[in-house]
Amino acid sequence: MRWEDLDQQPCSLARTLSVIGDRWTLLILRDCFLKVRRFESFELRLGIARHILADRLKKLVEAGVLDKVLYQERPRREEYRLTRKGLDLYPVLLAMLEWGDAYMADPEGPAVIRRHKKCGAVLASRPVCTSCGEAVTAHDVSVEAGPGAGDADIYLHAATAVRSSSA
Amino acid sequence: MRWEDLDQQPCSLARTLSVIGDRWTLLILRDCFLKVRRFESFELRLGIARHILADRLKKLVEAGVLDKVLYQERPRREEYRLTRKGLDLYPVLLAMLEWGDAYMADPEGPAVIRRHKKCGAVLASRPVCTSCGEAVTAHDVSVEAGPGAGDADIYLHAATAVRSSSA
DNA sequence: ATCGTTGGTTCCGTTTCCGAACCCTAGAAG
DNA sequence: CTTCTAGGGTTCGGAAACGGAACCAACGAT
Numbered sequence: 001m002r003w004e005d006l007d008q009q010p011c012s013l014a015r016t017l018s019v020i021g022d023r024w025t026l027l028i029l030r031d032c033f034l035k036v037r038r039f040e041s042f043e044l045r046l047g048i049a050r051h052i053l054a055d056r057l058k059k060l061v062e063a064g065v066l067d068k069v070l071y072q073e074r075p076r077r078e079e080y081r082l083t084r085k086g087l088d089l090y091p092v093l094l095a096m097l098e099w100g101d102a103y104m105a106d107p108e109g110p111a112v113i114r115r116h117k118k119c120g121a122v123l124a125s126r127p128v129c130t131s132c133g134e135a136v137t138a139h140d141v142s143v144e145a146g147p148g149a150g151d152a153d154i155y156l157h158a159a160t161a162v163r164s165s166s167a
Numbered sequence: 168m169r170w171e172d173l174d175q176q177p178c179s180l181a182r183t184l185s186v187i188g189d190r191w192t193l194l195i196l197r198d199c200f201l202k203v204r205r206f207e208s209f210e211l212r213l214g215i216a217r218h219i220l221a222d223r224l225k226k227l228v229e230a231g232v233l234d235k236v237l238y239q240e241r242p243r244r245e246e247y248r249l250t251r252k253g254l255d256l257y258p259v260l261l262a263m264l265e266w267g268d269a270y271m272a273d274p275e276g277p278a279v280i281r282r283h284k285k286c287g288a289v290l291a292s293r294p295v296c297t298s299c300g301e302a303v304t305a306h307d308v309s310v311e312a313g314p315g316a317g318d319a320d321i322y323l324h325a326a327t328a329v330r331s332s333s334a
Numbered sequence: 335a336t337c338g339t340t341g342g343t344t345c346c347g348t349t350t351c352c353g354a355a356c357c358c359t360a361g362a363a364g
Numbered sequence: 365c366t367t368c369t370a371g372g373g374t375t376c377g378g379a380a381a382c383g384g385a386a387c388c389a390a391c392g393a394t
């Protein structure tokens with residue numbers, strides 16, 4: 001599978017990866033959520049090659065995740081801001097941050113802690129079902145073909161592998 | 168920044184990326200959550216080069232995300248199973264799946280829908296604070312230095328970028 | 335005139351990725 | 365006791381992505 005084919009796959013995970021499934025892109029987005037907006041700020045904070053940074057920012061703008069906003073005429077200056085679509089990636093970042101806190105942190109703990117403004121507690125989150133409000137774990141979820149399913153029932157159950165014969 | 172340096176960064180997101188921040192790894196994990204366990208099954212479903220698959224599986228085992236379990240002697244056969252650490256990645260996958268459903272699906276809808284077993288509804292989830300139970304969005308969260316913070320306050324606020332001078 | 339700032343683009347050498355082909359172990363079959 | 369098949373990899377050469385450094389350009393300041 002080619003990188004560019006990912007967004008054609010009948011799988012929402014693959015399609016999401018076509019936008020954010022890159023070593024640098026998620027780090028750029030992390031900084032966006034920390035209110036970093038300028039080309040040079042990204043460069044300094046990430047130590048990324050400018051070439052690569054320009055490419056990733058362009059792709060994120062094309063994908064509708066970031067918006068390039070003029071914030072000053074004369075001299076003309078633009079900044080990159082998260083769109084609604086970009087802001088909606090927060091649950092992804094948050095889940096990754098918390099998993100990293102739990103399993104990858106130094107012995108003394110993570111470098112950054114997040115606090116929930118509403119209640120003041122150090123933030124730990126978990127996904128809940130918007131219908132019933134109950135927590136959701138892998139075991140609580142079943143999958144079935146959706147409206148956009150072609151012959152893609154491959155995504156519904158473990159394939160019975162048969163090498164070099166008809167599936 | 169080098170790929171191998173990611174897990175040394177004082178940032179949980181970077182460290183998480185050092186494990187799952189790869190084009191193929193998340194697709195492999197998606198299949199793991201669909202109960203795919205055998206080398207050949209991954210290969211068939213993903214169309215991945217065997218070499219790359221072997222490498223990714225090895226890294227996931229080394230990272231403690233998958234476990235290589237002997238399920239049959241004579242002939243010796245092993246399968247890959249999610250560990251607790253791996254299962255705890257579900258919120259990451261789920262958030263990515265739902266974002267893809269929302270923004271990247273075909274007009275007729277996503278190929279797969281997930282159903283919450285407990286209530287029977289088509290699953291949509293959102294992260295909530297485990298302390299107060301309220302929903303968490305990017306705007307509800309503040310960041311501060313944690314116990315593992317060195318001089319890494321860079322992660323707390325947008326750096327004021329100063330090119331080629333002392334920070 | 336020329337210097338500094340911001341935000342890039344071009345070049346080129348090095349890694350990393352990928353597809354195809356090959357290899358090894360072990361039972362089954364003749 | 366040789367061959368066949370299945371599972372699970374490893375090797376190799378070309379393609380793509382990455383990283384560093386240099387170059388470019390618009391525009392204001394000195």
